Amino acid sequence: MKKNNFLIGLWLLFIIIAIIFWQAYDNYFYLFNFSYIGTCLTCGIFLYANKVKYARRLVQFAIGLYLLVYLGILSKENMQIEGFWYYLFLGVFEAAVIHYLVAKIIGPLFFGRGWCGYACWTAMILDLLPYKVAKQPRQKIGFIRYITFLGSFFFVGVLFWLQVPHINKIMVWSFLIGNLLYYLIGIVLAYHYQDNRAFCKYICPITVFLKPASYYSLLRVQNDTQKCISCGKCKTVCPMDVDMTDNSRTRTNGTECILCLQCIDHCPPKALHL
Numbered sequence: 001m002k003k004n005n006f007l008i009g010l011w012l013l014f015i016i017i018a019i020i021f022w023q024a025y026d027n028y029f030y031l032f033n034f035s036y037i038g039t040c041l042t043c044g045i046f047l048y049a050n051k052v053k054y055a056r057r058l059v060q061f062a063i064g065l066y067l068l069v070y071l072g073i074l075s076k077e078n079m080q081i082e083g084f085w086y087y088l089f090l091g092v093f094e095a096a097v098i099h100y101l102v103a104k105i106i107g108p109l110f111f112g113r114g115w116c117g118y119a120c121w122t123a124m125i126l127d128l129l130p131y132k133v134a135k136q137p138r139q140k141i142g143f144i145r146y147i148t149f150l151g152s153f154f155f156v157g158v159l160f161w162l163q164v165p166h167i168n169k170i171m172v173w174s175f176l177i178g179n180l181l182y183y184l185i186g187i188v189l190a191y192h193y194q195d196n197r198a199f200c201k202y203i204c205p206i207t208v209f210l211k212p213a214s215y216y217s218l219l220r221v222q223n224d225t226q227k228c229i230s231c232g233k234c235k236t237v238c239p240m241d242v243d244m245t246d247n248s249r250t251r252t253n254g255t256e257c258i259l260c261l262q263c264i265d266h267c268p269p270k271a272l273h274l
């Protein structure tokens with residue numbers, strides 16, 4: 001019952017967002033966009049909770065392909081971080097800016113890094129690689145994310161500063177080339193560090209937005225310490241090296257949780273829950 005209430009609440013949250021943006025911009029696209037994403041997400045979690053093995057992967061592809069192929073490639077919207085800066089500098093509160101606000105800046109206060117577990121088109125491919133859990137200790141190179149974050153900001157800032165013509169076309173190419181680079185670097189790093197999520201842990205600029213908001217996330221894995229038998233099984237299946245047995249906000253790698261629910265699934269006494 002609790003699970004069903006959560007799913008209905010999640011679906012309603014997306015429907016409310018869809019209606020607000022549809023009404024605010026008088027544009028049916030927002031109604032379709034957020035309803036589609038919310039429905040995919042809710043169905044995926046429902047299937048996963050009912051032990052359908054590849055449910056999360058299905059959601060990743062249903063949402064990831066929609067954003068990458070339909071919005072990014074066919075509709076020529078740059079949904080990457082440089083697209084966010086581009087629309088922000090233009091003063092246009094649409095497209096990538098709304099996407100970032102909902103999925104990556106304000107949304108994570110409610111649903112943490114659910115984006116990273118269920119919707120990201122980069123991780124959709126990286127999760128197919130063989131290293132679902134890191135085979136090596138975590139590297140101390142997470143500072144690279146700040147470099148890529150600032151790099152994206154200055155890239156777009158310089159285009160505006162120099163008043164380069166046809167920035168919109170540059171944004172389309174930057175989306176295509178940027179995604180190819182993300183996949184290439186992500187795959188190389190996954191094999192080098194034997195960790196599918198190495199790109200997410202060290203390089204991805206979007207985590208600069210995601211991590212602080214997800215620190216305060218309402219939705220998070222919690223441990224019923226009365227039931228926990230300290231077997232450590234949960235940590236062996238976590239792709240993001242989170243110490244989910246610690247209920248504090250300052251838990252090790254707490255802002256990395258992508259809500260994949262693997263730990264909950266593998267906990268023998270069912271001590272973990274959302």
Ligand code: SF4
Nearest residue numbers: 116120122123200204
């Ligand atoms: S960290 Fe970046 S690449 Fe990884 S899933 Fe999240 S948004 Fe995608």
Ligand code: SF4
Nearest residue numbers: 238257258260261263
């Ligand atoms: S295994 Fe648990 S703690 Fe680790 S990312 Fe998945 S849901 Fe989060």
Ligand code: SF4
Nearest residue numbers: 228229231232234267
């Ligand atoms: S798998 Fe469950 S019982 Fe074992 S340490 Fe983790 S939370 Fe505790």
